[in-house]
Every structure is written in structure tokens, then in C-alpha cells.
Amino acid sequence: MxxxxxxxxxxxxxxxxxxxxxxxxxxxxxxxxxxxxxxxxxxxxxxxxxxxxxxxxxxxxxxxxxxxxxxxxxxxxxxxxxxxxxxxxxxxxxxxxxxxxxxxxxxxxxxxxxxxxxxxxxxxxxxxxxxxxxxxxxxxxxxxxxxxxxxxxxxxxxxxxxxxxxxxxxxxxxxxxxxxxxxxxxxxxxxxxxxxxxxxxxxxxxxxxxxGTAQFGLDKKVPGMLYAVVERSPRFRGKVIRFDDSKTKAVAGVKNVFMVQRAVFGNLTEGVAVVANSLWAAMQGRKLLTVEWDDSGFDHLDSDQLASQMRANLGKPGPSQKFEAAWQTSAKKIDAIYETPYQSHSCMEPLNCIAHVQDNRIDIWGPIQEANWIQADLSDRMGIPKENVTVNMTFLGGGFGRKGFTDYPHEAALISKTMKAPVQVVWTREDDMRTGPFRTGAFYACKGGVDSTGQILAFQMITAAQWIGQEWSPKPYPDPEPPSYNNGNTEGMLHPYLKAIPHYSFGGVGTRAPIPVLWWRSVYASTNGFAAESFIDELAHLAGQDPLAFRRNHLPDKRYQDIVDQLEMISGWKSRGKNAGWGIAITECFSGICGHIVQVSRKADGKLKIDKVIALIDCGWYVNPDIIRAQVEGSIIMGLGAAIKHATTFKDGKAVEQNFNTYEMPRMTDTPEIEVHIMENDEKAGGVGEPGLPPFAPALCNAIFDLTGKRIRTLPFKLEDV
Structure with missing residues (x-):
């Protein structure tokens, strides 16, 4: 290549x-x-x-x-x-x-x-x-x-x-x-x-x-290139008061030490760059650097405080009198709260970027997910015509949304400008996992009721989370009034449900926090889908109906009917026995529809195990079935980790999990059998890389309920504790 x-x-x-x-x-x-x-x-x-x-x-x-x-x-x-x-x-x-x-x-x-x-x-x-x-x-x-x-x-x-x-x-x-x-x-x-x-x-x-010939960002080298690492505040909006670089500059190969900024949405965050003629020298020099931070002017939140704020925000949207009246007339009704955590992107290739800033030109090389956005951002921030900003893409060792953000090329460009040379900025695993941005945690208050025939009469889902969009607004922190609107409230939910439900209501309140949040694989669908499809399952049991048939009854469009029928056929749903739990969930995002059926059982020692995941994706017109299967399999593993393995928590305004010793990843022994099927139809091409993730967590939790009678409404959880 x-x-x-x-x-x-x-x-x-x-x-x-x-x-x-x-x-x-x-x-x-x-x-x-x-x-x-x-x-x-x-x-x-x-x-x-x-x-x-x-x-x-x-x-x-x-x-x-x-x-x-x-x-x-x-x-x-x-x-x-x-x-x-x-x-x-x-x-x-x-x-x-x-x-x-x-x-x-x-x-x-x-x-x-x-x-x-x-x-x-x-x-x-x-x-x-x-x-x-x-x-x-x-x-x-x-x-x-x-x-x-x-x-x-x-x-x-x-x-x-x-x-x-x-x-x-x-x-x-x-x-x-x-x-x-x-x-x-x-x-x-x-x-x-x-x-x-x-x-x-x-x-x-x-x-x-x-x-080994594929060139990832860390593989790229350009003539005259220097290396840099950056000491960043462990709290997300800390400012540099002063730093002592005397020991750092004594390290052989260290060229310069200076303060640098990077734009994180509407804020400029500060750090201290150590630049050297080798990455090793830069990293050793950083270890000897001492920085005093100003952490005033923003809250140092714990995870418990964030959770309390979100729970309180669930009650802030004014009630819809029309919905409440319909809900109260339901033959049977139920309400529930679901909780999902903050997550790190944790790409296998940590962030890195080479920048070379010259008089009226910028050249970028690296694992760039969003080349156009980064080109436009650098042009705007550095005052250089867009046509003079070249962003060259290498292979990426994972992206999941994080490498689409503009902060790390901006930081690299500022360091290069100071050094008047090409510079490769390398983030460590700890830099990446403690600094963010993260997938937001989210809380959901769901209310629903069924009529005497077992059809959903009323459905409501209120969301409390940090909205990604609000991060672009440089409002003073903390803003006295949290934002009250997010157009992603229904993302992940099957929209044909809304044709079959007479009374529905969606809304939400944005949580204000200094923690930066960003897109994460499938964005809001990764959390919305858990709440929506778990609650649909609760309504099915409230109505005394089979969960798969219940979904079929509420999906009037033929395309969705076909998906349910195909899931029933490929899984052998009607033949499931009493000694195993079977759960179903179907979600939709980016024009791709995916359904999972998860099967769980008890091992001889009584502990829960995931036996199999059967996935069906409807992405319409498609190119390469093997790529589709690989993407769905990868999405399931990522969803598995987010459901039962890892979360980012905060203590005193700092991310607690900073590497894989505490942010535990799924291992081969955790991986169930996965079977992926592709729908054949004449629909337009839909998404593949993201739609396979959201159904996993609700399908798993629905399967656990089917086996144990216990509802899981908070992620992550430990299988061994169920």
C-alpha cells in the first residue's frame, strides 16, 4: 500500500x-x-x-x-x-x-x-x-x-x-x-x-x-520528526499554575517543555508538553515533571453525585396530562428506572498524531476518523486556508467515535508550531482513559400500560444524561439551567412501535458536568436501546404474552414483521426449553436494524453463563457478508464488555479506571457462541458497523429474567452475582 x-x-x-x-x-x-x-x-x-x-x-x-x-x-x-x-x-x-x-x-x-x-x-x-x-x-x-x-x-x-x-x-x-x-x-x-x-x-x-506492512498512526515517520507527550490535568478543566521542568530538561534528548492547549468543545484545556528527539526520552522526561494545577471553578464530581443529579433530573420534565390520563386508564401499568454508566472508548491503538505546521500550511498524518472535520477545525483555529491543510489518513487501530474528535490534531498542531518542526504526539493508555471524552452515563424513567387486549396503550421514556450537543456551547460552568432538549431521545428504538402505540411521550433533561462526553459506537442507541427494549419486554410480561410475539404485534410494517419471523425461525424460538433463559431485543440506528436472541443457563456450580447469541441484521443492500458478520460479532463483544465488565467511574473529579487492570475487557473465555445472519431484501443500504451493538444488553437481561425472574435494570452487572 x-x-x-x-x-x-x-x-x-x-x-x-x-x-x-x-x-x-x-x-x-x-x-x-x-x-x-x-x-x-x-x-x-x-x-x-x-x-x-x-x-x-x-x-x-x-x-x-x-x-x-x-x-x-x-x-x-x-x-x-x-x-x-x-x-x-x-x-x-x-x-x-x-x-x-x-x-x-x-x-x-x-x-x-x-x-x-x-x-x-x-x-x-x-x-x-x-x-x-x-x-x-x-x-x-x-x-x-x-x-x-x-x-x-x-x-x-x-x-x-x-x-x-x-x-x-x-x-x-x-x-x-x-x-x-x-x-x-x-x-x-x-x-x-x-x-x-x-x-x-x-x-x-x-x-x-x-x-506488518500496514501503516498505523504510530508507524508513520516523517523527516526531521520530533516526539511529544503531554502532562494533562487529572481533572477535566484544570489550569496550569506553574511547572518545574528542571529535572525533565536534564534528560538526554529532551528539546523543550512548555504549556499547550487543546480545544475540547467550547473549552480550552491545558497541559504541559515535553518534546524530545525520541519517544522514550519524552516519556522519561514527563515522569520527572511536576505541575501545579488550578482546579477551582468547577465541581469535582463523584459517580454517586452524577447519579443523584440524573435521578433528580428524571423528575424535572413537566408531566404530559394527556399521557398521564391515558396511562391511568391502562388495564395494567408499570414503571421502571434504568441506569447505564459512563464508558471509555479504549481503542487498542491509543491516540497519536503527527503535525507539521509551516508558514501558511499544515500537514497532518495519523489515525484520523473524521478527516474533513479535522481539516476544517484546524483551518478555523489556526487561521490557515482549508486548501492548505492536508489531513492524511493511516489505518486506525479502532476509532468508535473518539478518533473523529478534533482535539488531538489541534494539540499536535500547536506543539509543532512552537517547535517549528514536525512533531508526533503520543498519548499513553492512561492519558486516553482518564482524560476522555467518554460515552455519557444515562438514566431512564419508563412508564407504560397495556389495555385489556394486551396491546400497549401508553409508553413514556424520560432521559437524564449529558447531551453531546451541549458541549459545543461555551456556557459558563455550571450553567444554572440544564439543557432540556435532545433529538436523540428515541435513537435506537424501532420507530414502527410508535405507529402501534396510541399514547407515547419522550423527553429529557441534560445533566451538567465538567466531564467531556462524546459519540461512542452507536451513540445514544447504546443506552436508549437498553432501556427501550428492556421495558418493551417488561410490558410483554405484564400483558402475559410471549416477548417475540408481543413485538410482532406492535410492529405493523412488513419489513419488521419479516425480521421478527426470521428471528423466530433461525433461533428455534418455539422449541426453547424450561432450563434455559431466552431473551430478545431489536433496535435500529443509522438505517440498520438488528435483532439479538441471547440464550443463558446455569452451570453445574449454579453460576450464570451466556450460551449463545443469535444475531440478525437487516442492512438492506450490502457488499461483503464476511465484513458484516465481523462487524456484528465485534459489536456484540463490545456490548458484552459494556454490559457485564467495565465502566468509567469518577472520584473527586477524576476518572478512576485508567488502564485495563481496572477497566476490564471481555476475554476469550467470556465470549459465547455467536451466530450472525443477514436479511435478504431490496431495501436501500443501511448501517452495519454500529447497529449490532445496542440489542445485546437488553436481550441478555431479558434472557436472565426469563431464566431467573430477576430484572436487571442497572449496567454493568456481574454474571456471578445474579
Whole structure:
């Protein structure tokens, strides 16, 4: 794999073609607000007037180069994006070189890696680029043979004449094709005609990661690079009063020690940077540094205080008289409170970033999840034109939302600016886990009732949590009035439920705390889903109905009916015995729907064990089944950890868990059998990387209730304590 750098159209063509002659296609949005892309031949476009996205290039040797314009943090874009283009282009992936695209929203389109958007947001445009290139090459070959293009077809990087069997490789056709305008709106293949889409082809990045040639952020080196670590306040808004660096500067290799800031939403947090000619020297120098912090002006909260505030906030939304009246008329009614903790992202690759700030230019290299956002943020904060800020992506050792944040590149850029040299800033595991931002803890007050037929008459869910959105507002802390609105209150819940429930109510109050919170895999759905699907299960038992059938009765849309039917079939739900507990949960986020059935039982010693997880994901149109299964499996393991293993707690305003000795991760022995199934339908592409996480915790707790009669409403919990 080649490393990417800032590329003009001409430089890109030269890089991927030894001769400089290549068929290079991209696409662009020709009019503001227009959703259809126009396919463009890069040779024919004045780059001053039009910038391209989704570049694909074929040179005269027949080599195909595809730029992956999304980050690759394990979710499979390095495979899926080329697989889509290669399908319509009619080439095999072993004929393709894949390069990361640097941040450039004009050339490569929006590049944020969030909301499971890589496939569902771009599949049609990417298919069109491949299809247009194929038709151009077929047209050139047909012209040379003096035959009708409809008598020709493409296969394995060649154009073939049906009747004569004559063949021409793509490399022999690109010179003439590079002078032609590409066709628009080429009809795309039917799914039944796919040769590589829908197939579990081996991922192109796996060999690189096995043999050590894959370049992660920590692997990247640039000439003249220095290394830095930063001593940050153990409390989240501490300011530097003074520091003693006399012993630090005595360490061989230490170049400089100075105060540095980084922007965390609306606040500038402070630290002391130690810069050296090696990472070891910087880390040793940091150990000898002493810093005095000003921790005044904000609360030093414990987890118990946060929990008390959230419980109190549950009662603050004014009651809906209409809902209360309906609830009171229910034949049977129930209420419950659910609690979920703060969580660390704990990516296996800790944060790191290389920055090189020059007079009117910034170059960034590293495990960047949200290239466009970081480019725009640095441009704004550093006063440098966006086109002069280049963000180069490496592979990421996990992201989960944390590496989409803008703070760590900003800090690296400020350190580089001071040192007038490229600097790699490396965070330790403790830096990452004690500093955050974290997934917010959340409390839910649920009320519901069923009518005499067993249908839900009234459903209410009130949320108390820190809202991520409020963090961007630089309000004074503590703000006297907590924010009272969050549009993520229903995230994770199956929306067709609301068609079947006559009376429902959602609301919430934002908790104010100095603790920074951020997106975490599946965002609010990871906590909302636990409360919503646990409470749906409680209502099913209140109604005296089978939990799976109860859900079917409240999901009027055929797509959701099909999901419930498929879950029932693949799990053997009707054949479950009395000596095992079975739990079901179905959630939805980022246009992906996922259902889990968890099976639990008692071991010979009486302790609880998770026997099996059966997952069904409906992501609509999809590319690679093996990637989907891997993502759902990974989501289940992550959900398992958040349910029964780990949480971030706070004492005196500091994160208690700072490494894996206290923030315990699931091990192989904790992992149950996992079986993943994929729905087949004609729906549009939906998310995959995140929807597999939210159903696990409620399905597990519902299974435990089925076995033991005990409701688990607080996470995390210990299996051995049940």
C-alpha cells in the first residue's frame, strides 16, 4: 500500500500511471442541492473550475487504482469501497491498488466516518463511477473493431466481442478513452448479476496487518520528526499554575517543555508538553515533571453525585396530562428506572498524531476518523486556508467515535508550531482513559400500560444524561439551567412501535458536568436501546404474552414483521426449553436494524453463563457478508464488555479506571457462541458497523429474567452475582 499525500489531479494521474496517460474518472455535484453526481473525465476538466470526488484511474498497463476516501478502522471500507467500484468496472480486486485519499471534500466528497455512512451514503455514486469507466472502455473497443458496443462486454479487465471472441485489455484502451467525455446515468447491474458484490471476498487490508506492512498512526515517520507527550490535568478543566521542568530538561534528548492547549468543545484545556528527539526520552522526561494545577471553578464530581443529579433530573420534565390520563386508564401499568454508566472508548491503538505546521500550511498524518472535520477545525483555529491543510489518513487501530474528535490534531498542531518542526504526539493508555471524552452515563424513567387486549396503550421514556450537543456551547460552568432538549431521545428504538402505540411521550433533561462526553459506537442507541427494549419486554410480561410475539404485534410494517419471523425461525424460538433463559431485543440506528436472541443457563456450580447469541441484521443492500458478520460479532463483544465488565467511574473529579487492570475487557473465555445472519431484501443500504451493538444488553437481561425472574435494570452487572 502506498502512502497518500496531497495530490492535484495531474499529480494523481502521474502517480498511478508510469506514462502519465490514464483514464481517470471522478464525480462531482454540479449544482447546489442536487443529489445526483455527474461523472467526469479528469483529463478534460479544468481543476480550477471543477474538483472531483471518488477518483478511479486505469493506466496503459491495465493497472487500476482506486482511492478509498473513508477511514479504515477495522470496519472494512478498504475492502468494500473498491469492491463496489470493481463490480461495475468488471475487474478483480487482485488487479486493483488501493490508496487512502487525503482530506479534500471537493475532490473526494464528504469523508467523515460516522453514522455507519460509508456504504449507505455513497454506494450508488461509487457504482456509477465504475459503470461509466466500463462503458467508456467498451465503446473504444467497439470503435476499433467497427462493431456495435452492444455486441461487446467487459470481464476481468478486458473487453470481449461476443461473436468473434476478440479481446482487448483495458490498458490498450485507456489512451483513447482518456480523451472522451464519460457517459452519465449508466444503468447499473441487477443484484442477481453481481459477481463480487454480495460475496465474502478476502479483505485486502488483512495481509498487510498480518505481515506488518500496514501503516498505523504510530508507524508513520516523517523527516526531521520530533516526539511529544503531554502532562494533562487529572481533572477535566484544570489550569496550569506553574511547572518545574528542571529535572525533565536534564534528560538526554529532551528539546523543550512548555504549556499547550487543546480545544475540547467550547473549552480550552491545558497541559504541559515535553518534546524530545525520541519517544522514550519524552516519556522519561514527563515522569520527572511536576505541575501545579488550578482546579477551582468547577465541581469535582463523584459517580454517586452524577447519579443523584440524573435521578433528580428524571423528575424535572413537566408531566404530559394527556399521557398521564391515558396511562391511568391502562388495564395494567408499570414503571421502571434504568441506569447505564459512563464508558471509555479504549481503542487498542491509543491516540497519536503527527503535525507539521509551516508558514501558511499544515500537514497532518495519523489515525484520523473524521478527516474533513479535522481539516476544517484546524483551518478555523489556526487561521490557515482549508486548501492548505492536508489531513492524511493511516489505518486506525479502532476509532468508535473518539478518533473523529478534533482535539488531538489541534494539540499536535500547536506543539509543532512552537517547535517549528514536525512533531508526533503520543498519548499513553492512561492519558486516553482518564482524560476522555467518554460515552455519557444515562438514566431512564419508563412508564407504560397495556389495555385489556394486551396491546400497549401508553409508553413514556424520560432521559437524564449529558447531551453531546451541549458541549459545543461555551456556557459558563455550571450553567444554572440544564439543557432540556435532545433529538436523540428515541435513537435506537424501532420507530414502527410508535405507529402501534396510541399514547407515547419522550423527553429529557441534560445533566451538567465538567466531564467531556462524546459519540461512542452507536451513540445514544447504546443506552436508549437498553432501556427501550428492556421495558418493551417488561410490558410483554405484564400483558402475559410471549416477548417475540408481543413485538410482532406492535410492529405493523412488513419489513419488521419479516425480521421478527426470521428471528423466530433461525433461533428455534418455539422449541426453547424450561432450563434455559431466552431473551430478545431489536433496535435500529443509522438505517440498520438488528435483532439479538441471547440464550443463558446455569452451570453445574449454579453460576450464570451466556450460551449463545443469535444475531440478525437487516442492512438492506450490502457488499461483503464476511465484513458484516465481523462487524456484528465485534459489536456484540463490545456490548458484552459494556454490559457485564467495565465502566468509567469518577472520584473527586477524576476518572478512576485508567488502564485495563481496572477497566476490564471481555476475554476469550467470556465470549459465547455467536451466530450472525443477514436479511435478504431490496431495501436501500443501511448501517452495519454500529447497529449490532445496542440489542445485546437488553436481550441478555431479558434472557436472565426469563431464566431467573430477576430484572436487571442497572449496567454493568456481574454474571456471578445474579
Amino acid at each position: 502506498k502512502n497518500s499525500s496531497e495530490l492535484s489531479r495531474r499529480k494523481f494521474i502521474q502517480q498511478v500511471s508510469l506514462s502519465g496517460i490514464a483514464l481517470t474518472l471522478g464525480a462531482y455535484f454540479p449544482a447546489s442541492g442536487k443529489t445526483e453526481v455527474e461523472i467526469v473525465n479528469a483529463q478534460l476538466v479544468d481543476k480550477a473550475s471543477t474538483e472531483l470526488l471518488s477518483w478511479i484511474s486505469i493506466d496503459t498497463s491495465g493497472k487500476v487504482t482506486i482511492r478509498n476516501h473513508r477511514s479504515e478502522m477495522g470496519q472494512g471500507t478498504f475492502q468494500a469501497i473498491p469492491q463496489m467500484i470493481a463490480e461495475e468496472l468488471e475487474v478483480n480486486l487482485d488487479q486493483v491498488t488501493i490508496l487512502f485519499a487525503p482530506a479534500n471534500p471537493k475532490k473526494f466528497g464528504p469523508q467523515p466516518q460516522e453514522g455507519s455512512f460509508s456504504i449507505r451514503g455513497w454506494y450508488k455514486q461509487l457504482l456509477q463511477v465504475g459503470a461509466s469507466a466500463r462503458e467508456m472502455l467498451i465503446g473504444v473497443a467497439a470503435k476499433q473493431w467497427a462493431v456495435d458496443p452492444s455486441d461487446c462486454y467487459a470481464q476481468n479487465g478486458q473487453v470481449i466481442h461476443r461473436s468473434s471472441g476478440k479481446k482487448l485489455g483495458y490498458g490498450l484502451l485507456v489512451e483513447e478513452a482518456s480523451t472522451l467525455p464519460p457517459p452519465q446515468n449508466v444503468p447499473l447491474k441487477s443484484r442477481k448479476d453481481y459477481k463480487i458484490i454480495g460475496k465474502s471476498l478476502p479483505r485486502q487490508d488483512i495481509p498487510l496487518k498480518i505481515n
